Each structure stands twice: as C-alpha cells, then as structure tokens.
Amino acid sequence: MELGKHIKKGIWGFLDKSLPLIYGFGFVVIVMRVLDTEELGTYLLIQNILFLLIAIGSSFALQPMVKFSAETNDVEEIISTASFMYLSFIGIAILLFLSSMDFLGDFFNANQFSNFGIFLPIMLLVSYYRNIAVFFFQSKINVQKMFWTNASYFLMLLIFIGIFFQNKIYQNAYFLFYIHIICLIISSFTAFFLMPKNLRFKLFSLKKNKSLSKNFWDYGKFSSLATTSYTFYTQADSFVIASILNPSYVAIYAAARIFSRIYDVILQMLNTFLVPTSAKLSSEKQLTQLEIIAEKFIFIFSFFTICISIFFLFFADKIIFLFYGNRFSESIPILRIISIGGIFYPLIGVASSFLYGIGKMKEVFFTSFFTTVFGIIFLVVGTVFFGLNGSAFSYVLTAIFMSIGYTFVLIKFGKIKLSIIKILSKWKDIKNYLKKQIQL
Numbered sequence: 001m002e003l004g005k006h007i008k009k010g011i012w013g014f015l016d017k018s019l020p021l022i023y024g025f026g027f028v029v030i031v032m033r034v035l036d037t038e039e040l041g042t043y044l045l046i047q048n049i050l051f052l053l054i055a056i057g058s059s060f061a062l063q064p065m066v067k068f069s070a071e072t073n074d075v076e077e078i079i080s081t082a083s084f085m086y087l088s089f090i091g092i093a094i095l096l097f098l099s100s101m102d103f104l105g106d107f108f109n110a111n112q113f114s115n116f117g118i119f120l121p122i123m124l125l126v127s128y129y130r131n132i133a134v135f136f137f138q139s140k141i142n143v144q145k146m147f148w149t150n151a152s153y154f155l156m157l158l159i160f161i162g163i164f165f166q167n168k169i170y171q172n173a174y175f176l177f178y179i180h181i182i183c184l185i186i187s188s189f190t191a192f193f194l195m196p197k198n199l200r201f202k203l204f205s206l207k208k209n210k211s212l213s214k215n216f217w218d219y220g221k222f223s224s225l226a227t228t229s230y231t232f233y234t235q236a237d238s239f240v241i242a243s244i245l246n247p248s249y250v251a252i253y254a255a256a257r258i259f260s261r262i263y264d265v266i267l268q269m270l271n272t273f274l275v276p277t278s279a280k281l282s283s284e285k286q287l288t289q290l291e292i293i294a295e296k297f298i299f300i301f302s303f304f305t306i307c308i309s310i311f312f313l314f315f316a317d318k319i320i321f322l323f324y325g326n327r328f329s330e331s332i333p334i335l336r337i338i339s340i341g342g343i344f345y346p347l348i349g350v351a352s353s354f355l356y357g358i359g360k361m362k363e364v365f366f367t368s369f370f371t372t373v374f375g376i377i378f379l380v381v382g383t384v385f386f387g388l389n390g391s392a393f394s395y396v397l398t399a400i401f402m403s404i405g406y407t408f409v410l411i412k413f414g415k416i417k418l419s420i421i422k423i424l425s426k427w428k429d430i431k432n433y434l435k436k437q438i439q440l
Contacts, residue, residue: 019154022256027159029323030165032255035173035325041238041247042110042164046256048238049104049277052231053093054131058169059227061085062135063275063356064219069139070276070357071283074203077209083132086207088201090128090412094121108242112173119177126184132203133191139276144181146272147192152186171374215439222361233372234264236379237391244383253388255324256316256331256338259394261340262308266301270349271356278357291416294350295423312339330388337392341399347398351406355414356385363413371402 012189032040032378065082069075097120105113137145160179164170192200238259239251274297281290312319316335320328375398382390410416 005232013143013269014265016143016150017152017268017272019147020165021261021265022152023158025323025340027258030158031176032251033324033327034165034171035137036253038110038246038249039112039173040106040113040251041242041254042116043176043240044112044159044246044250045108045110046116049097050123052125052228053097053120054127055231056224056228057086057089057093057133058131060220060224061216062132063223063227064216064220065132065277066135066139067219067279067357067359068215069136070279072353074135074425075139076199077212079132079202080205080207081209081212083203084206084221085213085216087206088131090124096126098417106238109246110378114126114176116173119181122181123177124186124360126188128182128323129188129203130184130191133188136195136199138272141273141276143272145310149187149194150190153183156186157183190322219359219361222365223356226361226365228412229365229368229372233375235380236376237395240335240376240383241388241391243381245387252328252330253334253391255328256392257318257333259312259319260336260338261344263305264347266305266346267349268295269345270301271353274350274353275357275366278354280357282358287415288369290311290354293420294354294410294416294418297350298346298418299423299427301349304346305342307379309339309342312336333400334388337389338395341396344399344403347403347407350408351403353415354410355406358414359415360409367402367405367409371398371405374398374401 035043061082065078067077073080088267097117101114103110104117134146137143137149156181160183161176162205164179166176195203225414237253241249241253242273274293277293278290281293313336316339317332320335324331352364352368355361355367359437375394378394378397379391382392384390386393407418411418
C-alpha cells in the first residue's frame with residue numbers, strides 16, 4: 001500500500017479516535033474545575049468500571065465479529081450471533097455488578113458509590129446498539145461511519161455539559177450520568193441510520209448459528225481474557241489509588257493521566273486499521289505485505305509519540321496551569337513521568353493488533369495476562385512506597401514490558417519478521433510522500 005492511502009484513511013481514523021480526547025479536555029475545563037473532589041473521584045471509578053465491562057463484552061462477542069466480517073461479505077449470521085452473545089454478557093454483567101455494589105463501595109472507600117452505581121446498568125443497555133454497530137463499521141474499515149456514530153455521543157455530551165454546567169444546580173455527578181444516558185441513546189439512533197438497511201434490525205434478531213457460535217467462542221474466550229487483563233490494568237490505577245489512598249487522589253492522578261489519553265488514541269487508531277487489514281492479508285497468506293505495513297506503522301507512529309512526549313516533558317507545568325490553574329499542581333511531575341511510557345505505545349499497538357488479526361489469541365492472552373500481573377505489582381508497590389509518582393513510574397515500566405512482550409510474540413509466533421534497520425528506513429517513504437505533496 002502507498003503511504004498516501006494510509007494517511008487518507010488515517011485522517012478519519014485520527015478524527016474518530018480523537019473524540020474521547022476532545023471530550024476529555026472539555027471535561028477538564030468544564031467539570032473538573034468545579035466538581036467536588038470526592039464526588040469526582042467516585043464518578044471516575046464508576047466510569048472506569050463501565051469502560052472495563054464494555055471492553056470485556058466487546059472482546060468476547062464483537063472482536064470476533066470484526067475478524068470474521070472482515071473476511072466475507074455474508075455477514076447477517078455473524079451480526080446476529082455477535083448480538084446474542086453481547087447481550088448475554090451484558091445481562092450477566094449487570095446482575096453481578098448490582099449484587100456487589102455495596103462491597104465495591106466499601107473496597108474503594110467511596111461513600112457515594114451505591115448512589116451513582118445504579119446508572120451503570122442503564123448505560124450498558126442503552127449503549128448496546130451503538131457498540132455493535134461501531135465494531136461492524138470497523139470490520140469494513142468504514143471509518144467515516146465510526147466517526148459519526150462516536151461524534152453523536154462525545155460531541156453531544158460535551159455540548160450538553162457545556163450548556164447545563166453553567167448553572168450551579170446542575171454541577172453534580174447525578175446530572176452527568178443523566179446526560180451520558182441521553183447521549184448514548186442519540187448515538188444508538190445515529191448508528192441505526194448509518195447501518196446498511198438490510199442489517200439494521202439484525203442487531204435485534206438475537207439468532208445464533210451453532211457452528212459460528214463455536215468459532216466466536218474459540219476466538220472470543222482468549223480475546224476477552226486478554227482484553228480483560230489489559231483493560232483492567234489500564235483502569236487499575238484508579239482502583240488501586242482509591243483503595244490504598246482515597247478517591248480524592250484518583251482525581252489528582254486523573255488530572256495528569258487524561259493528557260496521556262492521546263497515546264490511547266494512537267493505540268485505538270492502530271487497532272481500528274490493523275486488525276481487519278491483518279486478518280484479510282493473513283487469510284490471503286500475504287506475509288511480506290504484512291511485514292511492510294508493520295514497519296511503516298511502527299516508524300510513523302513512533303515519530304509522533306516521541307514528539308508528543310518531548311512536548312509533555314518540557315511543558316507539563318504550563319499545561320496543568322492552563323487547564324486547572326493552581327488546583328492540581330501535584331499533577332505536574334505525574335504528567336512528565338507518564339509521558340515517557342507513551343513512547344512505547346506504537347510497538348504495543350502494532351504487535352497486538354497484528355496478533356488479533358492473525359488469530360493468535362492464546363498467545364495474546366498469555367502475553368496480556370503476564371504483563372498485566374507485573375503491571376499491577378509495579379502499581380501497588382509504587383503507590384504504597386512512592387505515592388502518586390510511584391503510580392506514574394509503574395505506568396512507564398509496564399509500557400516497556402508490554403512492548404517487549406508483544407513484539408517478541410509477534411516475531412516468534414506470528415512469523416512477522418521485524419527489523420530495526422527496515423523500520424528506520426521507512427523515513428524514506430515519508431520523505432518521498434512529502435516531496436509528491438509539495439510538487440502538487
């Protein structure tokens with residue numbers, strides 16, 4: 001593939017994956033400046049649990065749909081099976097969460113947990129349609145439809161918060177949850193009209209094909225375990241900090257961590273393009289093409305992340321002051337530390353996405369599990385002995401560990417030969433592309 005084709009698709013992909021980041025910055029400016037620290041910390045805890053449950057359900061039922069739909073145009077039974085399995089997961093997750101709300105509130109030292117937790121099951125249900133649709137659009141690399149589905153959620157959410165939070169009456173977590181529910185419904189309606197007409201109601205049919213269900217299970221059991229362990233780690237900082245310290249410290253850490261979400265945007269962009277692409281090329285036995293794409297993506301995105309990390313290292317104090325004033329000055333060293341970890345995200349993203357697409361789910365699970373275990377150990381030890389700065393250092397160590405682990409597994413089990421020399425040589429592709437653009 002030519003670099004220009006990657007960049008054209010990448011623009012929509014970047015816009016789509018930037019939506020949570022745009023919302024996050026708006027949340028910082030509008031909400032985090034005014035919401036009570038303990039209430040804010042509890043809100044973030046519940047939001048992180050929601051993200052964790054959606055990630056597990058998606059990897060179990062919807063990630064297999066991406067792989068199998070990318071390989072064929074006959075997708076009706078694939079969508080119906082995915083819908084049945086995803087809804088089944090949601091039902092089980094809701095029952096487990098409701099039965100453990102009081103325990104979770106005590107564990108996280110969050111007095112308001114039960115009051116706010118009742119919103120989580122509602123958000124899981126109303127996000128059902130949009131989540132399935134987004135993964136279907138990903139399987140066909142229809143990034144424009146992914147963007148509009150997600151934009152109708154994140155941008156509407158930001159607009160509503162911006163309007164209503166001008167009034168002190170609405171400056172509370174209860175109203176935030178109400179807005180979330182409304183915007184998830186709007187996003188689901190958007191997804192409904194963006195779906196192909198013949199598939200719009202297939203997401204409600206809930207018919208499962210037995211042989212297809214087995215294929216989903218064989219792929220999804222390792223996919224969900226891998227995603228569970230990794231997603232738990234990504235959300236674990238708030239859980240560990242709340243249990244060892246208290247929810248107020250979650251807010252301080254999140255004030256810095258939210259800026260590092262740009263690295264997550266890059267990770268998600270890589271996943272969006274590379275999982276269906278690698279699945280298709282792998283089924284066609286085009287290993288050479290897979291290696292070329294891997295080398296290009298690693299070089300290009302590593303260049304971007306290094307630039308971003310340098311910016312955070314030198315201007316962390318100015319960034320924190322610009323968005324928070326003097327409220328979260330403790331977050332300055334945290335932002336500087338975690339910016340180092342972001343440098344390793346392109347390696348993690350490319351290697352893990354290729355392994356998902358190729359179908360090496362057992363290897364993905366074991367890699368994710370062991371890196372997560374070490375990551376949690378680093379996080380607990382760092383937080384206990386060094387406080388929030390220790391939490392940030394654990395983020396860097398785990399990122400290094402993950403990049404080494406996933407790259408090793410891709411080379412050994414995925415049979416994708418990566419060379420540092422070949423990766424660095426990809427600067428010529430960027431140079432040639434820029435020359436062509438200048439000539440135009």
